[in-house]
Amino acid sequence: MPQVSCLKQVRQKYNLSVRALSKKLGIDSAYLSRVECNKVPASRALIEELAKSLKLDRQMLMAMNGHMPEEWQKAITRSPESAIRRVRSALQSDGARHHSVVAESLPEYGQQSTKTNGNGLHDPLADIFPPGYLVSPQINEAYELKLAALESANLTPEELLARGGYFLAINGQPTNHFRICTGASLKVGDGSSARLQSFMQTHQFKGSYATHGLFPYRGKFHPQMIKAIINVIGIKPGDVVLDPMMGSGTTCVEASIMGIDSVGVDVSPFCDFMTRAKLGGLTLAVEEVDATLTDKRLLKRQFEFLSSDQGQRAVADRSFAPQRISRASFDLIALAYLDSQGYARRSQRKNHEGFFNEVLERYLFAVKKFQKAHKSGRWRLGTARTIIGDGRHLELKDASIDGVVFSPPYSFALDYLENDASQLDYLGFPRESLSDRMVGLRGKKGEERVELYFQDMTAILSEAHRVLKPARYCVVVVGSNSNQLAAALGLDPESEEARLGIENRLTAIAAKIGMRLDLSIRRLIVGMANSMREEHILFLRKSSDSDVH
Known part of the structure; x- marks a missing residue:
């Protein structure tokens, strides 16, 4: 039988209709209905609001809906084995069982599928991955499972820890991919829809981590998939991978994160600029961009400069060297300017300058998050x-x-x-x-x-x-x-x-x-x-x- 959603159980316990709960939470009733029918996952934002409005245990509600609470993420990063034991105990408590059946496949929490269930049926996934290999819970398509199996078969445990794409931990040790993706991967703007926030959470391990989420680009592929492909074909640090049609730069950025050198080619000058800005974000001096954001006059001058003919020429000129900040910081700021143009055209909520400030703040958030994870792991980045x-x-x-x-x-x-x-x-x-x-x-x-x-x-x-x-x-x-x-x-x-x-x-x-x-x-x-x-x-x-x- 299909699992009854946690949202439905909570609603029934408090004798609330979908419409009444929608009004109480200030969330669209159609979206709540889709969540309750398991057509879309419950976002972190929805769970936070549900816990707050009904005074429920936030951490437990997060866990029962497939999200890892930030407190548990930090604990697992610091001490994986002891944290996993504590989390497993919490999920098996009477309180957890009272509200919902916890999903079996929550590998972040150390939940391991057993070889058999109550009827003695064999779990086929237990034969694919060795014990101790914790697979991403966001694997929900056959192609992802195939790539994960190929990664497992072709990489050693040490290599999976360093650059595996579909694994969060190997024998209790978090992978670099887990370090990079843990927590909110890209800050969403004020007033963002629950649907957008749910999308960002769903793609936490797939495509909105590091600098991949900067500048939305149609037709780009999942970085996690590219990471796995690079692994499957035997590319290792010291090798060179080529993308002859690099587009938004996914292959080059992902290769750099993996410690692999790359060459990217594209006929579009914008694709070249966008890729260089994303690559620069992996190592730029965050204090330079931070200083721009915190100084409102400096931020306004940057916006006015980028709005001028001189600023346009500077962005297009690959040899341009800014005086006060590095070229990498300048490129990130310029990419935020170009990104915010699109937001301003599609919305009447803010003008271009208002969106520029908001987008640049999100960019800096993503850059800081990746650099913090990289500092904790201290692995070599590839050159591009x-x-x-x-x-x-x-x-x-x-x-x-x-x-x-x-x-x-x-x-x-x-x-x-x-x-x-x-x-x-x-x-x-x-x-x-x-x-x-x-x-x-x-x-x-x-x-x-x-x-x-x-x-x-x-x-x-x-x-x-x-x-x-x-x-x-x-x-x-x-x-x-x-x-x-x-x-x-x-x-x-x-x-x-x-x-x-x-x-x-x-x-x-x-x-x-x-x-x-x-x-x-x-x-x-x-x-x-x-x-x-x-x-x-x-x-x-x-x-x-x-x-x-």
Whole structure:
């Protein structure tokens, strides 16, 4: 039988209807209904308000809804084994059982699924991961479980502690990923919806940690997934990973966090700037940005400078060196300025300057949090080099790269130039100057655009093959939508040619170049029916004979 939600039990105990509880908490009743039906997780903000309004035990209510209270997080970080024992005891108390059945899979609390349940049935997950391997509770899709299993099979316990993606602790010791992600990963603004706060909590271990959450970017992939992919293909500290279409910089930032060197290439000057700002945030002097935030006059001067023609030229000029702060601090402040432009356009709540102050505060919060975790772990960060260039024509030596990881534009689903229009205009690069070099946007709509897309992808895969060392991997994360492809080609969506999909076409192209498909992992895309229905993670391995084409 499905587990009765904690929210429903609390509501029934106090004889409150959904509408009455909604009014008492000041929260939308439709959202409460979805939480009660287990369609969306209960956010920390909701649990905090519930505990406060009804005078319930906040820590216990957090635990019973799959959230780790901050007090427990700190205790586990300081002394994992003793804290886990105390937490396990608390969760097994009469009070906990009285209100709700605690979820079995809360590995942060040290809860281990047993081999059998009351009926003697065998738990298949117990055979996948060794005892003492605590897996993230936010694994809720098959592709994540597959990547976690591959990580477990290919990395030693020490390597998982240092750079594992889907594990929170190994034999009682917290992983670096757990250190980075523990607690609120990105501060949300005043008045943010419960839905947004729930989303941030749900993606705590997946994508909103370190500097990944700076500047929302359409089409970017989960950093946690990239971390696992890098691990699975055997990239280690001292190696170099390439992203020939770096976009928002996820691969480069994640590689740096893992202590792995990287090269990122993108035709968009804004993508280059955004990536450099995120990379700089990993090590910049936080006191410089802090000083700007705390001095209102200095903050206003920064805003006015960035609003001027001189400020725009300074941001676009990679050689510009600010006088009072480092370039990394300047870039972070400038990225917050560009980010806040979008908020100001979409909202009447504040003007651009008001949003700028708020966004910069959130950025600094994320930077401080990562640097604090990094200081406690003291691991080496990787170095990254970003290049404004074309993935079809890489200025890299043959066989110089240990692994390639990238996600091409989803063909006809997203217009990245339109998405970045205001930022590109600010940097002095109108869209028209870039459109003839953007993969997926060249040519007219229909067959010509499809043909040019696959021509460009052939060139990119050929370059990836050239720069890869023998027997190393090129991993392509590509969206696929047979309906969209069929419409562009004028085909019946149910025809064999249409259903072949982008991923199969790319696999065939790679095989002709000299990279065979070792593994394909399918990931369903939820809520994007009009653009993509699924993604495929294609693990393409270069032949050990570099002359094979």
